[in-house]
Amino acid sequence: MVDAGERLGRSVPLLSGLTIAGQIGYPLVHGATRDRLTVAVVVLFAAASLAHAATSRGVRLAVGLLAVTAVPGFAAELLGVHTGVPFGRYTYTDALGVRLGGVPVVIALAWTMFAWPAALVARRLVRTYRARVLVGGWALASWDLFLDPQLVAAGHWRWRFPAPHLPGVDTVPLTNYLGWLLVALIVSAGVQAVVDGRNPAAASPDDRWPYALFVWTWLSSTLALGAFLHLGAAAAWGFAGMALVAVPFVRTVVVGR
Incomplete structure (x- = not known):
């Protein structure tokens, strides 16, 4: 008989695979279908990250992961929409679904979904807490070099002063x-x-799926923005920014410690 923990563990590759399938489909669809797919990918990716956290390190950690990513991330978005701090002046459209205080609810999960792979990659690369915070923070922030130009072009939010x-x-x-x-x-x-x-x-958690999603996001975003979405400059900036973490990480995977 398969218990709940085993079922949750088996969901990680499924959720990760569906995330990748959704990202592949993104440049191939348009309009409202693309908007719905955007939300679906965020939910699937976040679910994959939380399921992996729960099965590899415990349910309590997964709850903590959700709290320390979704709450400050959403709070920063609320502050940004209403004051312009810390991102600048911008407004969301209604393309991403239900909004709370002017911010789509799904945005909270966008912080969760990629913060987990970024954190695990940082833990693979460096040893001290401070170094892990810096590397993981850069890995997460550099992803936005792809994300913001892509979703502004899709009409999900608008900047008041883009210069x-x-x-x-x-x-x-x-x-x-x-x-x-x-x-x-x-x-x-x-x-x-x-x-x-x-x-x-677990003494040695299996982090292959978050690792794969991190590298996949880096390479697939470069390809999608550069070849399909006509955002070549954003593709180049995103590739270079994430490469500062992704290249050393890939090297550790290929050649080992």
Whole structure:
């Protein structure tokens, strides 16, 4: 008889595979279908991250992961929408579903979904808490070099003052990326603290699926933005930004410690 823990464990590759399938489909659909697929990918990716956290390190850690990612992430979005701090002045459209205080509820899970792979990659690369916070924070923040130009182009939010901006990416202000880095470091600190404070559920957790999702997001986003979404400059910036973590990580996987 399969218990709940085993069923949850078996869901990780399924949820990860569905996430990848959704991301492959994104450039191939348009309009409302693309909007719905965006929300589905966020939910699936977040579910994959939480399911992996629960099965590899315990349910309590997964609850903590959700708390230290979704809560500060959503709070920062609320603050940003209403004050312009820390990202700059922007407004969400209704394309991403139900909003609370002007922010789509699903945005909270967007912070959760990628913070977990970023944190685990940081733990593979460096040893101290401070270094893990910095590496994980950069890994999470650099993902937005892809994300923001892509979703602004899709009409999910709009910037009031998109300048100054990165060369070739004139729809997103530099203040956004600085704000993302700040919030990502706060989220990263929370995730590393939760992991360090856990009761180990496994001596050597199997982190292959979060690792795969991290590398897949880096490479597939580069391809999608560059080849299909006509956002070549954003693809280049995102590839270079994430490469600072992704390249050393891939090297450790290939050649080992």
